[in-house]
Amino acid sequence: MLVLIGILIIIAGFLLRFNPLLVIMASALATGLAAGLDIAAIVAAFGKAFNDTRYVSIVWIVLPVIGLLEAYGLQQHARSLIGRMKGATLGRLLTSYLLLRQAMAAVGLTSVAGHPQTVRPLVAPMAEAAAEAKNDALTGDQREEVKAFAAATDNIGLFFGEDIFLAIGSILLMKGVLEGYGYVIEPLHFSLWAIPTAIAAFLIHGLRLRRLEKRMAQKRIGRETGA
């Protein structure tokens, strides 16, 4: 039971808005000590895991390219492109991206799009432009919500598309764990059973995107909190 102290530290730390890096370290130390490890062993275990998961942080190498393109006006171009397309409403734009992201993830192309690669330089400015096309008085809060939905749409498309792909990590994990219990299951079975949820995710989020479009089209003058 004592090892659960790490979870309490994480929850309290996030709620109280301490620096998350400190919270994580404190949680790791407390959990390790509660489990009877000595400090050096905890530090070494954390260091090993940090080194083994470096691939998580390599995505930042795209930033020089994004920085170059943004300095030359990529975001403005993405906006003007949407401005010229008459049928490109906020709902249609993000729903198309949702479908594209799900479809690509379903064939294993998970790292092709993402927050630094596509959301910040393209999808978010396009979504803003599409919202502005219907509402010339978009407030700062509305703008935030549009950008947040652009990021959310990327996540939802990725999560509920990738498990349809046979060779994704989560499917290999499921196969491995079930084999440990003596059930040998072909990856294809897991893939097929991911399809109902993929469809449900598309319908639910697509509906919410339509409602977002309506909400963003309402002018909320007087509720401006700064752009």
Next chain:
Amino acid sequence: MITLGFVYVLAGLTFALFAILGLQDRGNPKRFGNAAFWGLLALSMLAGDYLGDFGNGLLVLALVAIAGTGQIGRAPGGEVAPEVQAERAAKHGPFLLLVALIIPAVALAGTFLFKWVPGLADPKQATLISLALGVLIALAVGMARLKPPALLPLQQGRRLLDAVGWAAILPQMLASLGAVFALAGVGEVVGDLIGTAIPEGSLFGATLAFGLGMALFTMVMGNAFAAFPVMLAAVGMPLLIKQYGGDPAVVAAIGMLAGFCGTLMTPMAANFNLVPAALLELKNPYGVIRAQVGTALPLLAANILFIWLFAF
């Protein structure tokens, strides 16, 4: 053959250059902290395999000390004026879009190429390696046509990374915390707790506990992968599969997706939820989570229903 090592060297050099450029940014009162932070990350990328486990642990402690005491920060400004951007966009717009699409296009092409043609690159890491190649090609094409000052991409890239700040390593830190949790047996304890909370003899109750447990435990760990083996051992295997005869493929596949609904609702999944908020410069760091809850909750209900309908 190209391996992930090549990508780590590229990332290490990029972070090292960010550190050096950051040091020269005299307008930033926290430039030394920034340089130390990105410099240590560069060291981790370039030499992490030679530092040893304890050495890497000390490196992490140093990163946490720098960020946790507020030693890193960004200098205001540095972006190109919007009017200049708009003027340049009118001139270069379609070309910029093309270059932006080079990265996903190369990532796509490389992923297939490296899997079909053996010996070029490590097929297990094909996408990450292709992503890095896409970055290099896009940068070369962009530089050749736009002819910007030589350091502009790095300076602008550094500005973007400074806007993200310490959140840039949050995902890696959380993944490492997961490893310590696993070592300490946190999962088993949580699994036992949830296992004892299920009403006896209720199939729907057990399904509900499994789906909710996957989502909740994923929220705590920030990762459905950590939750899956625990919840399967506590509820999925003994009750749903063994006692009620549920189809293991359905229980596992949809259970995992119930976990993904939890991922949408937790700050612990920093790379999906907190990092984009920083990258898009949202005022509310939880803005992305707020946008996702409305999809995650009904979808979680749908998943629990799907297990109940399809597994038995």
